[in-house]
Structures are given as structure tokens and as C-alpha cells.
Amino acid sequence: NAGVTQTPKFQVLKTGQSMTLQCAQDMNHEYMSWYRQDPGMGLRLIHYSVGAGITDQGEVPNGYNVSRSTTEDFPLRLLSAAPSQTSVYFCATQGGNTIYFGEGSWLTVV
Amino acid sequence: EDQVTQSPEALRLQEGESSSLNCSYTVSGLRGLFWYRQDPGKGPEFLFTLYSAGEEKEKERLKATLTKKESFLHITAPKPEDSATYLCAVEDGGFKTIFGAGTRLFVKA
Numbered sequence: 584n585a586g587v588t589q590t591p592k593f594q595v596l597k598t599g600q601s602m603t604l605q606c607a608q609d610m611n612h613e614y615m616s617w618y619r620q621d622p623g624m625g626l627r628l629i630h631y632s633v634g635a636g637i638t639d640q641g642e643v644p645n646g647y648n649v650s651r652s653t654t655e656d657f658p659l660r661l662l663s664a665a666p667s668q669t670s671v672y673f674c675a676t677q678g679g680n681t682i683y684f685g686e687g688s689w690l691t692v693v
Numbered sequence: 694e695d696q697v698t699q700s701p702e703a704l705r706l707q708e709g710e711s712s713s714l715n716c717s718y719t720v721s722g723l724r725g726l727f728w729y730r731q732d733p734g735k736g737p738e739f740l741f742t743l744y745s746a747g748e749e750k751e752k753e754r755l756k757a758t759l760t761k762k763e764s765f766l767h768i769t770a771p772k773p774e775d776s777a778t779y780l781c782a783v784e785d786g787g788f789k790t791i792f793g794a795g796t797r798l799f800v801k802a
Contacts, residue, residue: 684736
């Protein structure tokens with residue numbers, strides 16, 4: 584039972600490059616979300632989705648794009664990476680009243 | 694605007710020394726308040742959900758309580774393995790979940 588799977592675990596990007604963080608879940612949850620975690624700032628919501636075909640912005644959506652074509656997958660795209668996007672990214676699903684997090688993706692933009 | 698503030702930022706305890714972590718919040722239409730534990734290099738792990746003022750939940754040495762403006766995570770006789778960052782979050786009426794910055798707990802043997 585994998586739960587929430589994120590790839591890659593670590594990534595180094597150059598400023599201006601684009602990339603996609605992958606997130607897949609096998610719990611059949613409708614609600615999925617992406618957070619970034621920075622020292623001293625806690626987890627901040629980037630984008631979320633309440634079901635396939637539906638996405639919405641969170642607190643810090645600028646520079647990121649998402650899509651939700653299936654229940655299982657919720658990729659996060661960085662359009663043109665900037666050093667300010669250096670962070671740890673967590674994908675999550677919510678079933679009932681519990682949020683389940685992936686193991687995180689460490690991204691460094693140089 | 695929804696806001697979650699946790700205090701203290703860091704807490705150092707001796708093994709067996711009980712204490713409490715605070716989470717104060719402002720939210721439009723509280724659907725639930727969550728507590729999570731996060732170990733270094735890992736994703737947050739669910740502990741509790743509280744829904745209404747007066748509610749309490751317990752798990753081993755942890756007890757979470759909720760009032761209309763804040764929540765407390767009480768730690769009774771902590772052990773070194775309780776060392777972690779504890780995160781508080783609230784879900785608002787629009788299905789957004791907002792997290793606090795967390796309290797880093799260190800328990801020394």
C-alpha cells in the first residue's frame with residue numbers, strides 16, 4: 584500500500600528551467616494538494632484539487648501550474664524556476680478528516 | 694484572513710517533564726483543527742482532528758484540546774522519542790487547510 588508517492592525525491596535546477604514534480608495516490612481520494620515548506624514558515628498551500636478536472640489556487644500559487652486529469656495523479660509544474668522556489672514540496676491527499684502526506688521532494692534552484 | 698500561530702517556536706524538556714504546546718487560530722467557518730507530527734526529512738504524520746470547542750482526544754502521552762480560539766497539545770511524561778516538530782492546521786469553510794509554523798520539541802533523557 585504505497586499511499587502518496589512523490590517523485591523525484593531530490594532535484595537541482597538552473598534558474599529558468601522548467602520541471603514537473605509528480606504525485607500519485609492509490610487511496611482513491613478526491614482531494615489532493617501541494618504544499619511547500621520553508622524554515623520558520625510552516626507548510627504553505629500552493630494549489631489544491633477537489634476532484635478530477637477541478638483545481639484552485641492556494642496561498643502561494645505564483646510560478647506553479649497544476650492539472651488533475653485523473654483521480655490518482657496531481658502533477659505540479661514549475662514554469663520557469665527561480666531561486667525563491669528552493670524548498671521542500673509535499674503532495675497530500677485528504678480522505679475523511681485526515682490528510683496523508685508524501686515523503687517530500689527537495690528542490691534546489693541555482 | 695485565516696491564520697494559525699503556534700507557540701513556542703521551540704521547547705526543550707527533560708524526560709518526564711510534562712508541558713503544553715499552543716495553537717491559536719482565526720478562521721472563517723472552522724471545519725476541523727488538525728495536529729501533525731513531523732520527523733526530520735519526513736512528511737507530516739497525522740495525530741488528531743478536533744471539530745468543536747470542548748472536544749478532547751488522546752493518544753499515548755499526547756492529549757489535544759480545543760476552544761473557540763485555540764488548541765493545546767498536552768504532552769505527559771515525554772520520552773526522547775517524542776522529539777519532533779508538531780504542526781497545527783485548520784481547515785476553513787472553503788476546504789483550504791492552513792498550517793502553523795510548528796513547534797520543535799526536544800526531549801532530553
